[in-house]
Amino acid sequence: MASVTAPAPSALHPRAAAFTEGARSVERRIGLLFAATGTVLILLMGVLGLIMRLTQANVIDVSPAWFYRLLTLHGMGMITGALIAAMGALWYVLHESVPLRVGHMLASYALTVVGAVCVLVATLVGGFGAGWTFLPPLSFYPAGQWPVWSESLFFVGMLLVGGGFFVYCIDVLRQTTNTFGGLTGALGWRFLAEHEAQPPPASVIAATVIAFDGLLAMSAGMTIGLGLLGRTYDSGVGFDLLVSKNLVYFFGHTIANLLIYLVAGAVYVLLPRYAGRPYEVTKVFVAGWGVALVLIVTVYSHHLYMDFVQPRWAQIVSEISSYASALPVAVVTVYSMTMLVWGSRYRWTLASTLLYLGLMGWAIGGTGAVIDSIIPFNFRLHNTVWVVAHFHTYLMLTVVVWLLAFIAHLLERDAGRTSSRLARTWTVMLLLVGGFGLTGTWFVEGVLGVPRRYAIQPPGTAGYSLVGSIFGILFALGVLACVAQLVSLGRAAWAGRHYVVAERVDSWTGTHYGARVERDTFERPAVETAPWRPWDVPLAGPVQIWFGAAACVVALASFFPQIVSASESSVRYHHLDHAGHFFLGVVAGLTIASLPAVSRRLGDRSSLGLAGVMLAPSAMMLVMVPRFYEPLEHHSFEHALYHLAMAGFGLVTGLAASRLGRVGGRLSAFLSVGMVLLFAAAMKGG
Amino acid sequence: MSLHYGGPQIAIGVVFALLALVFATAFLVIAVQAGSDVGFERVHDVGYWLRRRWLALLVVVGVVVVGISLFDLPYASGGAGRTVVKVTGGQFFWSLQPAQVSAGTRVRFDVTSVDVNHGFGLYDPHGHLIGSVQAMPGYHNKLDLTLSEAGVYWIRCFEYCGLNHSTMESSFKVTRG
Numbered sequence: 001m002a003s004v005t006a007p008a009p010s011a012l013h014p015r016a017a018a019f020t021e022g023a024r025s026v027e028r029r030i031g032l033l034f035a036a037t038g039t040v041l042i043l044l045m046g047v048l049g050l051i052m053r054l055t056q057a058n059v060i061d062v063s064p065a066w067f068y069r070l071l072t073l074h075g076m077g078m079i080t081g082a083l084i085a086a087m088g089a090l091w092y093v094l095h096e097s098v099p100l101r102v103g104h105m106l107a108s109y110a111l112t113v114v115g116a117v118c119v120l121v122a123t124l125v126g127g128f129g130a131g132w133t134f135l136p137p138l139s140f141y142p143a144g145q146w147p148v149w150s151e152s153l154f155f156v157g158m159l160l161v162g163g164g165f166f167v168y169c170i171d172v173l174r175q176t177t178n179t180f181g182g183l184t185g186a187l188g189w190r191f192l193a194e195h196e197a198q199p200p201p202a203s204v205i206a207a208t209v210i211a212f213d214g215l216l217a218m219s220a221g222m223t224i225g226l227g228l229l230g231r232t233y234d235s236g237v238g239f240d241l242l243v244s245k246n247l248v249y250f251f252g253h254t255i256a257n258l259l260i261y262l263v264a265g266a267v268y269v270l271l272p273r274y275a276g277r278p279y280e281v282t283k284v285f286v287a288g289w290g291v292a293l294v295l296i297v298t299v300y301s302h303h304l305y306m307d308f309v310q311p312r313w314a315q316i317v318s319e320i321s322s323y324a325s326a327l328p329v330a331v332v333t334v335y336s337m338t339m340l341v342w343g344s345r346y347r348w349t350l351a352s353t354l355l356y357l358g359l360m361g362w363a364i365g366g367t368g369a370v371i372d373s374i375i376p377f378n379f380r381l382h383n384t385v386w387v388v389a390h391f392h393t394y395l396m397l398t399v400v401v402w403l404l405a406f407i408a409h410l411l412e413r414d415a416g417r418t419s420s421r422l423a424r425t426w427t428v429m430l431l432l433v434g435g436f437g438l439t440g441t442w443f444v445e446g447v448l449g450v451p452r453r454y455a456i457q458p459p460g461t462a463g464y465s466l467v468g469s470i471f472g473i474l475f476a477l478g479v480l481a482c483v484a485q486l487v488s489l490g491r492a493a494w495a496g497r498h499y500v501v502a503e504r505v506d507s508w509t510g511t512h513y514g515a516r517v518e519r520d521t522f523e524r525p526a527v528e529t530a531p532w533r534p535w536d537v538p539l540a541g542p543v544q545i546w547f548g549a550a551a552c553v554v555a556l557a558s559f560f561p562q563i564v565s566a567s568e569s570s571v572r573y574h575h576l577d578h579a580g581h582f583f584l585g586v587v588a589g590l591t592i593a594s595l596p597a598v599s600r601r602l603g604d605r606s607s608l609g610l611a612g613v614m615l616a617p618s619a620m621m622l623v624m625v626p627r628f629y630e631p632l633e634h635h636s637f638e639h640a641l642y643h644l645a646m647a648g649f650g651l652v653t654g655l656a657a658s659r660l661g662r663v664g665g666r667l668s669a670f671l672s673v674g675m676v677l678l679f680a681a682a683m684k685g686g
Numbered sequence: 687m688s689l690h691y692g693g694p695q696i697a698i699g700v701v702f703a704l705l706a707l708v709f710a711t712a713f714l715v716i717a718v719q720a721g722s723d724v725g726f727e728r729v730h731d732v733g734y735w736l737r738r739r740w741l742a743l744l745v746v747v748g749v750v751v752v753g754i755s756l757f758d759l760p761y762a763s764g765g766a767g768r769t770v771v772k773v774t775g776g777q778f779f780w781s782l783q784p785a786q787v788s789a790g791t792r793v794r795f796d797v798t799s800v801d802v803n804h805g806f807g808l809y810d811p812h813g814h815l816i817g818s819v820q821a822m823p824g825y826h827n828k829l830d831l832t833l834s835e836a837g838v839y840w841i842r843c844f845e846y847c848g849l850n851h852s853t854m855e856s857s858f859k860v861t862r863g
């Protein structure tokens with residue numbers, strides 16, 4: 001008889017074996033699929049970045065029309081690529097403790113990738129170039145540069161990417177809250193209040209915050225995206241541009257910001273494996289993420305500092321939030337990682353070097369961001385390339401570097417080795433010098449007052465672009481050097497994919513020896529999925545159900561003839577009335593489906609539920625255009641049917657939401673009503 | 687007109703460069719120390735002790751900087767005794783009315799747009815960026831400035847507005863006397 005254990009992969013810290021789980025093959029596959037797809041997209045978009053910088057340097061000659069197409073594609077493509085890869089990285093570590101569903105993850109993948117293809121076609125074939133933040137109403141003033149279909153396709157693409165992330169967030173939130181005792185449990189608040197002795201793992205707390213805020217941001221994005229999509233087939237749709245800008249940046253800023261948090265959630269698990277010290281979840285950590293939960297939502301409006309008509313209080317809240325949001329990063333995440341590293345006999349491999357490097361990018365890029373978020377400074381830096389400088393610092397030197405580290409980690413573990421010291425040194429030098437060199441030129445130009453998004457740079461500044469391009473090429477070489485090492489590690493991992501060298505102990509003699517053993521022997525068991533329970537519904541117990549019924553009665557008021565006719569006075573009131581109908585439907589759906597007998601009959605239909613909460617509100621917003629409702633105005637029967645249909649969309653949404661569990665269901669129902677309300681706020685007459 | 691580094695911006699840039707240097711040094715030191723062998727107990731004790739001070743420092747700096755900044759907000763208020771200059775952006779032009787004031791005038795720029803969002807970025811006669819404010823259709827952003835120096839002030843677009851965004855320029859004259 002011989003007892004068998006798989007030794008810790010030799011690439012990790014010797015102490016890591018005590019707290020490192022073996023990866024299941026599904027985790028490796030999902031992780032690699034997402035990370036590889038994202039990396040390919042990032043590499044392609046990087047070429048566009050260089051083309052743009054070289055254009056600004058007057059080295060190559062790209063027309064402004066093409067420059068702006070490339071700019072739009074580079075922005076959206078980079079964000080999407082990084083998002084896909086980051087979702088994969090967090091999923092990989094989260095799956096160890098949370099039963100995430102592979103089907104939902106693949107749906108997320110499909111939506112995001114199809115969305116990226118739409119954006120690719122809309123920009124390269126259609127010529128769409130309103131920028132990845134598509135600030136309304138620019139897409140509808142193309143200056144002869146792009147046709148209407150490219151606008152529609154771009155918005156469809158953006159909605160699909162947002163939808164992909166929405167699906168991801170719902171599944172993450174549902175499973176973390178299910179596994180760790182509801183929202184307060186998964187956020188660690190029960191541990192904070194000492195109701196529980198053990199906190200959830202760091203990655204679970206991070207993921208719960210990200211998923212929650214991600215859902216809020218995606219809802220805002222889908223609302224404005226649907227409004228804009230509606231405008232592409234009905235030019236009678238009008239926007240309140242200030243509200244629209246708030247929605248656009250709540251979406252755009254938040255998704256770009258969440259990228260780094262997504263990967264950080266994975267780094268909580270990965271970096272300790274090279275430091276040989278597990279990441280400690282302290283009360284300060286929980287509190288830090290609790291603060292982040294709020295601040296991630298409130299910081300976005302620093303994009304509106306120079307819109308003096310934005311309410312003054314919002315500007316000040318945003319300034320305080322922006323500064324404060326740096327505290328959990330500086331004091332908790334980055335700081336505690338350096339504590340793990342200090343004096344740990346840190347194991348320097350390709351992955352671990354990149355993990356460490358990323359911490360520095362975050363600290364320095366974040367400092368540039370905080371400076372820009374002080375209003376009097378922002379007055380002088382707003383929309384200069386300073387902005388481009390700070391976000392490239394943490395996107396290139398943290399997000400991209402960490403994503404490469406994630407792939408390296410996957411492959412190093414399977415290959416049982418890392419790349420050569422020489423190769424690593426060169427990679428790090430190129431990334432550091434190239435990355436900070438490129439962003440350095442932007443910082444300097446920002447100080448000089450060069451505006452961002454200039455196809456043609458102001459006279460006398462092309463030199464900075466030239467220097468920046470050279471550094472950009474060095475950075476690209478660093479990334480390529482890294483990819484080359486990943487390919488080589490991947491080969492080694494592939495060659496040994498069926499076997500691992502395991503440590504055997506001979507039970508007679510007690511001697512240790514290595515032997516090749518089939519990998520499957522060590523497949524870690526999956527985390528058990530809790531069986532579906534009919535009472536896991538948004539409204540639990542008779543009190544809540546009666547409350548739901550009462551809310552329905554109140555919402556019936558939106559159908560009173562007096563209210564309906566009064567609301568016809570403006571588009572906004574009319575949409576608000578529709579929101580009332582929709583609310584009625586949602587609450588009715590939630591209430592009915594929360595009745596135990598009904599819930600049991602409906603069963604566990606989470607995929608259908610997910611489709612419902614996304615499609616029903618979307619469909620409703622797409623039919624709320626003058627083209628559809630104006631002809632009905634004079635036919636009372638059809639008009640009544642139209643209003644009834646609004647409640648119908650709500651009913652479908654409510655029924656669908658009821659299939660997403662307590663937290664997921666409540667939140668998605670709340671968000672759907674919120675979307676319809678925001679839609680009313682953002683829309684004006686034609 | 688060619689650009690020149692403005693005073694406040696240089697100060698901001700230097701502070702940032704110094705902070706970046708401090709962080710880079712800290713990360714270098716930690717990387718060097720990573721290879722040593724220190725018990726985690728000890729790292730804990732010293733690390734958490736230092737962390738409380740680090741948090742306190744950041745909070746104090748934040749309160750001071752954010753606090754002071756609130757006294758220097760660019761947002762206009764009041765408005766008596768100001769010469770209003772109506773600034774309108776459009777694809778791809780600026781219209782200013784009047785297009786000229788005399789030096790020392792307290793000016794209120796009333797900024798809007800006729801089509802898409804633009805940004806009104808103003809450079810002084812030496813090519814230093816004074817600041818920018820958004821031009822949003824349907825809204826009027828009001829920026830108060832006292833332009834004490836005579837000369838030609840340059841205007842550039844500070845919000846991406848389409849094909850000719852980077853050449854959407856204009857100027858504003860401040861006359862002596």
Ligand code: HEM
Pocket residue numbers: 042046048049050052053071072074075076078079082131132133385388392395396399400451452453454472473475476
């Ligand atoms: C070799 C690397 C890269 C180069 C040379 C590069 C270059 C550029 C350039 C020239 C611009 C336009 C700047 C301007 O406004 O004048 C830009 C914008 C942008 N880049 Fe990059 N970039 C690189 C990597 C990245 C990465 C890794 C990301 C994200 C993960 C990224 C995301 C963005 C975004 C979001 C914008 C803003 C687009 C907009 O203003 O609409 N870039 N980049």
Ligand SMILES: [Cu+2]
Pocket residue numbers: 775776778803804805843844845846847851854
């Ligand atoms: Cu413009």
